[in-house]
Amino acid sequence: xxxxxxxxxxxxxxxxxxxxGYLVPPSVLDKPAPSRIANLLTVALLSAxxxxxxxxxxxxxxxxxxxxxxxVAVVLFALRVPFVxxxxxxxxxxxxxxxxxxx
Amino acid sequence: MSGVRSRxxxxxxxxxxxxxxxAAAYGVSYGALAVAAGLDVWQTCVMSLLMFTGGSQxxxxxxxxxxxxxxxxxxxxxxxxxxxxxxxxxxxxxxxIGGPWWKKVAAAWVTIDETxxxxxxxxxxxxxxxxxxxxxxxxxxxxxxxxxxxxxxxDALGDPRAWGLDAAAAAAFxxxxxxxxxxxxxIAVASAAAVVAIVxxxxxxxxxxxxxxxxxxxxxxxxxxxANSEPPLVPLEREGA
Numbered sequence: 001x002x003x004x005x006x007x008x009x010x011x012x013x014x015x016x017x018x019x020x021g022y023l024v025p026p027s028v029l030d031k032p033a034p035s036r037i038a039n040l041l042t043v044a045l046l047s048a049x050x051x052x053x054x055x056x057x058x059x060x061x062x063x064x065x066x067x068x069x070x071x072v073a074v075v076l077f078a079l080r081v082p083f084v085x086x087x088x089x090x091x092x093x094x095x096x097x098x099x100x101x102x103x
Numbered sequence: 104m105s106g107v108r109s110r111x112x113x114x115x116x117x118x119x120x121x122x123x124x125x126a127a128a129y130g131v132s133y134g135a136l137a138v139a140a141g142l143d144v145w146q147t148c149v150m151s152l153l154m155f156t157g158g159s160q161x162x163x164x165x166x167x168x169x170x171x172x173x174x175x176x177x178x179x180x181x182x183x184x185x186x187x188x189x190x191x192x193x194x195x196x197x198x199x200i201g202g203p204w205w206k207k208v209a210a211a212w213v214t215i216d217e218t219x220x221x222x223x224x225x226x227x228x229x230x231x232x233x234x235x236x237x238x239x240x241x242x243x244x245x246x247x248x249x250x251x252x253x254x255x256x257x258d259a260l261g262d263p264r265a266w267g268l269d270a271a272a273a274a275a276f277x278x279x280x281x282x283x284x285x286x287x288x289x290i291a292v293a294s295a296a297a298v299v300a301i302v303x304x305x306x307x308x309x310x311x312x313x314x315x316x317x318x319x320x321x322x323x324x325x326x327x328x329x330a331n332s333e334p335p336l337v338p339l340e341r342e343g344a
Contacts, residue, residue, distance in 0.1 A: 002172050002175070003141070003142065003146060003167070003172050004146065005175075006163075006167075006172065006175045006178060006179060007142070007146045007149055007150055007163075008149075008153075009179055010150075010154065010159070010163050010178060010179045010182040010183070011149065011150055011153035011154040012153070013179060013182065013183045013186065014154045014155075014156055014159050014182055014183065014186035014189070015153065015154070015211075015212065017183065017186040017187055017189055017190040018156075018186070018189045018190060018193055018211040018212060018214050019193070019208065019211045020190045020193065021189065021190040021191060021192060021193015021194045021195075021196075021197065021211065021214065022193045022194075022197045022207045022208075022210070022211045022214075024193070024194045024197070026197055026198040028194070029194070029195075029198055032327075033324065033325055033327070036324040036325075036327065037320055037321050037324035037325060038191075038194055038195040039195065039223070039324070040288070040289065040292045040319075040320035040323060040324040041191055041195070041317050041320040041321070041324075042191075042192060042195060042219055042220065042223055042283075043280065043283050043289050043292050043293050043296070043320065044292050044293065044295075044296035044316055044317050044319050044320035045188050045191065045192075045216075045296070045313060045314075045316070045317055045320075046216060046220060046276055046279055046280045046283075046293075047280055047292070047293035047294070047296045047297045047300075047316070048296045048297060048299065048300035048312065048313040048316035048317070049158070049216065049276055049300075049313055050273055050276045050277055050280060050297065051296075051297035051298075051300045051301050052300050052301070052304060052312060052313060053269070053272055053273040053276060054273045055301055055304070056301075056304050056309075056312075058165070058309070059304065059305060059307075059308070059309065060304070060305055061301065061304055061305060065267070065270065066269060066270045066273055069267060069270035069273070069274065070270065070273055070274065070277065072274075073270075073273070073274035073277050073278070074277060077277060077278060077281045082121065083118070083121040083122065083125065083275075083278045084121045084124050084125065086274055086278060087124075087125045087128065087271050087274045087275050087278065088128075088271070090267070090270050090271055090273070090274030091128070091266065091267035091268060091270055091271035091274070092267060093267065093270065094264075094267030094269070094270035094271075095265060095266050095267035095270075096267075098264065098265055098267070099265075
């Protein structure tokens with residue numbers, strides 16, 4: 001039951017945070033600076049997430065099979081390879097490297 | 104005009120479906136890790152349905168896996184810290200969605216990295232809406248189905264990392280970011296934010312480095328450094344174009 005309670009509280013907290021964004025009046029974005037910031041924020045947060053997903057390990061950093069997989073993904077996106085194929089090939093890259101015993 | 108309209112609309116649909124497929128892949132990884140952390144199948148699925156934000160879900164089960172129920176407050180805090188990001192996305196996406204309050208509540212529920220990125224990557228307001236809802240539907244169905252699958256076959260699957268599913272998640276997020284990296288300003292913000300997040304990862308609680316990296320956007324956007332030659336938002340007169 002306690003774990004249930006934790007699951008419910010954490011889920012409701014995340015839902016409430018999502019709703020909070022919609023309570024900000026849209027007119028806030030009418031001025032150039034706030035609209036620029038809102039736009040750049042999605043870029044900054046996504047980029048920071050990619051960095052942490054690639055190198056983060058709990059509260060530390062770890063250089064492993066995720067890094068070459070990410071390099072493969074970047075090269076393939078640059079070559080305009082379709083999204084789904086890139087994601088699959090990045091996973092295969094990491095899986096093969098780990099199969100070989102590294103990372 | 105209608106040719107342009109349908110071409111942009113179908114591009115948005117294709118992007119949404121592709122992103123939903125990728126999310127489904129790491130949904131398996133979430134389901135398997137959640138059960139390994141001590142959640143039952145129902146708890147695993149309720150989190151995917153209700154919380155529906157992968158970063159927070161991974162953070163929550165990560166804390167439970169190491170600290171158990173006793174680490175509950177930390178697990179909730181980690182999930183919430185990572186969830187703040189979605190609130191920021193909501194500010195950006197709300198004007199695109201519009202409509203009555205119930206539509207906004209539904210949209211808020213599915214306002215995550217994937218829906219925000221696909222939506223704001225589209226050229227017109229109409230295709231932004233199509234991109235948002237297609238991605239929302241594809242990601243919601245895919246993520247919830249494969250969370251269940253992962254929870255059920257977790258034991259047979261073993262470590263999701265062996266299948267490269269963690270790298271799949273990172274690659275998918277690069278794909279979400281990729282269409283934005285065409286202007287000096289966005290490239291500068293993306294690069295600096297990545298560096299800030301990495302430098303802060305060893306010293307801050309999980310989730311906080313990503314949020315602090317958002318300050319880069321506030322500073323660069325506020326002072327309009329590395330200014331773009333074209334406006335960052337879709338001009339309103341293009342609505343319905």
